[in-house]
Amino acid sequence: xxxxxxxxxxxxxxxxxxxxxxxxxxxxxxxxxxxxxxxxxxxxxxxxxxxxxxxxxxxxxxxxxxxxxxxxxxxxxxxxxxxxxxxxxxxxxxxxxxxxxxxxxxxxxxxxxxxxxxxxxxxxxxxxxxxxxxxxxxxxxxxxxxxxxxxxxxxxxxxxxxxxxxxxxxxxxxxxxxxxxxxxxxxxxxxxxxxxxxxxxxxxxxxxxxxxxxxxxxxxxxxxxxxxxxxxxxxxxxxxxxxxxxxxxxxxxxxxxxxxxxxxxxxxxxxxxxxxxxxxxxxxxxxxxxxxxxxxxxxxxxxxxxxxxxxxxxxxxxxxxxxxxxxxxxxxxxxxxxxxxxxxxxxxxxx
Numbered sequence: 001x002x003x004x005x006x007x008x009x010x011x012x013x014x015x016x017x018x019x020x021x022x023x024x025x026x027x028x029x030x031x032x033x034x035x036x037x038x039x040x041x042x043x044x045x046x047x048x049x050x051x052x053x054x055x056x057x058x059x060x061x062x063x064x065x066x067x068x069x070x071x072x073x074x075x076x077x078x079x080x081x082x083x084x085x086x087x088x089x090x091x092x093x094x095x096x097x098x099x100x101x102x103x104x105x106x107x108x109x110x111x112x113x114x115x116x117x118x119x120x121x122x123x124x125x126x127x128x129x130x131x132x133x134x135x136x137x138x139x140x141x142x143x144x145x146x147x148x149x150x151x152x153x154x155x156x157x158x159x160x161x162x163x164x165x166x167x168x169x170x171x172x173x174x175x176x177x178x179x180x181x182x183x184x185x186x187x188x189x190x191x192x193x194x195x196x197x198x199x200x201x202x203x204x205x206x207x208x209x210x211x212x213x214x215x216x217x218x219x220x221x222x223x224x225x226x227x228x229x230x231x232x233x234x235x236x237x238x239x240x241x242x243x244x245x246x247x248x249x250x251x252x253x254x255x256x257x258x259x260x261x262x263x264x265x266x267x268x269x270x271x272x273x274x275x276x277x278x279x280x281x282x283x284x285x286x287x288x289x290x291x292x293x294x295x296x297x298x299x300x301x302x303x304x305x306x307x308x309x310x311x312x313x314x315x316x317x318x319x320x321x322x323x324x325x326x327x328x329x330x331x332x333x334x335x336x337x338x339x340x341x342x343x344x345x346x347x348x349x350x351x
Contacts, residue, residue: 004268007278011267012061013039015100015286019293020064022099023092027068030088033079036067062260062339068092073321086312093301093308100290104226104283105219111283112218116276117208119284120228126221128213134159136203143202148192150203153273155182162207173200185274229287237291259339261346298331 017039024037033052038044040058047056070080081089108119115131117123123130136154139145157180159165168177174196181188194200213221243249258266263285270281294302310318319327 004264004271007271008264008267009061011263011282011285014282015103015289016064018099018103018286019096019289020066022095022097023066023068026095027066027081027092030084030092031079032081032084032088032092033069033077034066035069036065038067039064041065072325073317086308089308090305090312093305094294096301097290097294100286100293101226101230104229104286104290105222107279107283107286108222108225109215109219111276111280112211112213112221113215114276115210115212116280117210118221119225119280120232121221121225123209123211126211126213127217128211130212131210132160133208133210134162134165134205135208137206138204140199140202140204143199144192144195145201145203148190150181150190150192150201151183153183156180156205157182157187162205165205169194169200170198173197184272226283226287229284230291233288233291257342259342259346261343261350265350297335299328299335300331303328303331 020037020039024034027034035052036054036056038056038058039061041060041063043059044056045059047054049055068081069075069077070082073082075082077083081092108116112128115129118126134156136145136150136152136156139150139152156165159168173194176191176193179190179192181190192201195202211221267278267281271278293300294305296302296306307319307324
């Protein structure tokens with residue numbers, strides 16, 4: 001349990017810190033005064049001031065913020081957010097999203113460099129060293145596999161395809177066989193007496209192809225994988241929202257949406273598959289966080305971009321600052337309510 005908590009903390013800290021650091025560094029580069037860089041939401045646990053910026057650690061860890069002078073339009077200071085032109089402000093707002101995509105590319109580059117199964121790309125279309133692995137996806141209760149201690153995620157060595165593995169178990173039904181298993185980076189040999197019948201071992205298996213590339217080639221593949229994953233997520237999200245609006249029913253994708261509790265459970269399960277898959281999981285979460293934040297919804301980065309873009313187009317404030325602030329406040333409240341509802345559902349689902 002402690003390991004899972006630490007892994008979950010790594011995920012949250014990494015994807016949120018990188019996002020907020022994007023806002024922070026670009027605001028600095030644009031000459032804006034950053035008043036506070038906070039991880040988590042208040043109340044504050046710890047604060048320290050360096051130069052003109054206060055750095056804070058807050059009690060609610062599911063988020064972060066960068067407080068820039070004049071974000072609410074109440075400052076005439078030339079270094080305030082509101083006094084800058086539209087393009088510099090938009091650059092600050094989208095920087096967090098771009099940093100999430102950059103994080104995904106970096107993590108996937110590492111994965112391709114050591115060998116990984118692509119998220120969306122076809123391994124056959126990629127150059128590099130390719131290997132096939134047969135992994136256990138499920139273990140049937142009271143089966144030969146369960147009695148011998150086989151686990152989900154175990155790699156069955158010596159087989160290059162599902163068909164090869166199935167032919168071996170069927171040919172040796174009722175006999176004792178030696179199986180080489182790789183688990184958590186260690187090789188284990190097990191003596192297993194197979195049952196007779198259609199499923200002598202009693203497992204569900206799947207085959208994955210792993211691609212290992214040089215760093216430059218890995219960077220290119222990681223960039224393509226990040227882009228194609230983003231496109232796929234947008235398509236799935238668009239289809240789900242269309243179904244929700246048109247028919248008033250939630251799609252399977254929406255029903256399967258998970259919150260902090262679900263991510264906590266998943267982080268522990270993915271970590272069991274190995275470091276590479278854990279890094280790939282973080283990359284996918286970072287892509288999702290970036291895409292969610294760029295949605296044109298109040299309080300999100302995308303929603304703020306809409307207001308700034310309108311101001312840039314019409315060369316003046318289209319909506320009064322007080323009204324805009326109220327809209328973002330309502331949007332933030334709705335997001336918090338949504339997170340709470342998803343969390344409650346996750347608690348019921350998992351506990």
